[in-house]
Amino acid sequence: MHLHRYEKIWLILGAGGLALFILLLCINAFAMGMAPPSNMTMIDPTKVTETPPFDNPGLTKVGDQEYDAYMTAFAFGFAPNKMEVPLGAKVNFHVTSPDVIHGFQIPGTNVNFMVLPGHISSATYTFDEPGEYLILCNEYCGAGHQVMATTIIVK
Amino acid sequence: MNILQKDQTKAAAVDRSAARLSLAYVWVAYIAFGVAAIAGMLQGMVRGGIIELPSWMNYYQILTAHGVLMALIFTTFFIIGFLYSGVAKTTGGTLHGSALGWGWSGWILMVVGTAMAGTMIILNEASVLYTFYAPLKASPIFYIGTALVVVGSWLAGFGIFSRYRKWRRLNKGQNSPLFLYMSVTTYILWMVATIPVAVEVVFQLIPWSLGWTPTINIMLSRTLFWFFGHPLVYFWLLPAYIAWYVCVPRVIGGHIFSDSLSRLAFICLLLFSIPVGFHHQLMEPGISEGWKMIHVILTLIVVIPSLMTAFSMFAIFETTGRKKGGVGLFGWFKKLPWTDVRFFAPFMGMLFFIPGGAGGIINASNQLNAVVHNTIWVTGHFHITIGGAVALTFFGVSFWLVPALTGRKLTPTANRMGMVQTVFWSVGMFLMSAAMHAMGLQGAPRRTDYTTYMDHPLALSWMDYQRVMAFGGGLLFVAAVLLILILFYLTFMAPKGHEEYPIAETEEAQPVPRILERWTVWVGVLAVLIVLAYGYPIMEQIQHQAPGSPPFRTW
Amino acid sequence: METQRNTQTETKKSPQTQPHQENLKGTFAAVIIVGLIILLSWFGIFGLFLERA
Structure with missing residues (x-):
């Protein structure tokens, strides 16, 4: 399976961008306490x-x-x-x-x-x-x- | 007379029995599409404040009709018809008896199921929208009908698998044709994805709606639904990708860019589009922050095969355009067949997929979902992805598929009408979806009848956008009518002749790693991913469930 | 039975032109534009999210 050099660069940049998104989301959610509402309490x-x-x-x-x-x-x-x-x-x-x-x-x-x-x-x-x-x-x-x-x- | 008939069969892309089956699926798809288009246009006009519905009709009833008919019936029927035709075309132009048998049994079950669900919607016994969130309770006949549609689609899938096995047996040691390979991948995705929703419908909704069980586990029903709901959108998308990877290159006179990369992209889509459903449930209680994040990460991985697809498409266009004499950085772009609707319609679809994909990444980005969740932005998002990228591709396919199946020709006039239709659809979709995206960011909710919220100034400020939305919806309706007329012409009236079934090839033989066709490996990896992503959460939802909910009918 | 391999052997292109050696400058520029659209829209919404917090 051969990847064109440009495709390799594109996929590395793309994956890097997605990793950056994940990193920012994790920092913002877990270190800054802005995770989505996830209350686990139940009621009848x-x-x-x-x-x-x-x-x-x-x-x-x-x-x-x-x-x-x-x-x-x-x-x-x-x-x-x-x-x-x-x-x-x-x-x-x-x-x-x-x-x-x-x-x-x-x-x-x-x-x-x-x-x-x-x-x-x-x-x-x-x-x-x-x-x-x-x-x-x-x-x-x-x-x-x-x-x-x-x-x-x-x- | 006999000789003449034989010649006509030869001129057709696939033999008559296969063509008849495909056409039966495609035409049910477009009948559903036509009805859904009327419902969609009415909704747009109501929400835009332009018309009011008569008292015997309810906004949420036509919303249910639009969603079920467009998203479930039009797509599934068209996809099966398209896949059957391409599988027949790439395996010798014919289907063997058992493939045809499975295909027709599936068609019958699906038509019966559609009629049952459709009747309940018309009777206002099922205004629960196509997501049918419990504890809203529709008539049991609606659930049984939708279950029959799913089971029918499985039978049709067995036909495709049967054809694939037969081809492998007769062509030992060879790579399957790309179209066939992609159809099999699409169907494995569909079979795996529909199991959870079948479990939800058969074990939760049907007994509960019949009154056999008093309450229902809401959380579990939602998790099972979205376990299905996200791969569902990939089930729509993959056949469009098949057209992009296999058919469009041939239409523009080019070649498949890379056989093995195309197959790899499909395998990645199969693996990572299923264990990701929580990204539809980011804003709900009862699912922990950590599990949400795990699904978000898996969701973002499924972007990578789409990045590969973007590269492949541009590469096909560039290599083809350069061979036709295009020079410079973008000179190849002008060399593409811009007046050929078989290219132009799917190309417009690809353009829609750029903002569609960008929006999808935003929606799936964990806490960012709070900005857009359940706002009309989401409606705009899936209208440019399914209504834009997927539907335009299906239209572009239909313009050659229907005449290829009926042994007729796509005439220059029909092509021009198709171009007009594509422009109307694209402009309408652009206006409507842009207004929806803009309004959603300001907080306007989706799935809501015309309202001013007691003349709240914020809600009043949305009115101009709603009018743009309605105008776009009007253009879309005109395009839908035009499309049905063109397809009617191509089925019954166009001159007899040979219309090519475009299947591209690689420029020279390319080695394909054998592993790509070892299905036990991929299904095994998929099973592991699903157990990792869903095993623990579903176990928790069963062991520590909230007190159940009785049924409600609030419409 | 028509297979891909059969038809591939029929095409008589020079075996030298491997796809990975082709000129794909335009493709690269195009996908970078796509990437920028994704980045800009994502950061736009991220900004909106932070502003509304």
């Missing part, structure tokens, strides 16, 4: 409404500028429906579903994950810009999927 999807803290979805202040947001994503909405946090607040989102699969995305941020029944999904974001952030479901969940959204106000 048929008992979400009676399992604390999801029986009472909402924001809890856990630190000076830090909040835990326990939320449920259901067909077709989110609970709590409206949230408000001060500018600079760090919010830890913990979301689960009592019915089908949903998505949870805040456009303009890296908060974007799947919500699977039986699992709790978590992600953290610090809101450094004021505004009314849209939270939307980005996984098809049924006839009303397109209205499934809420907002979080930062001021």
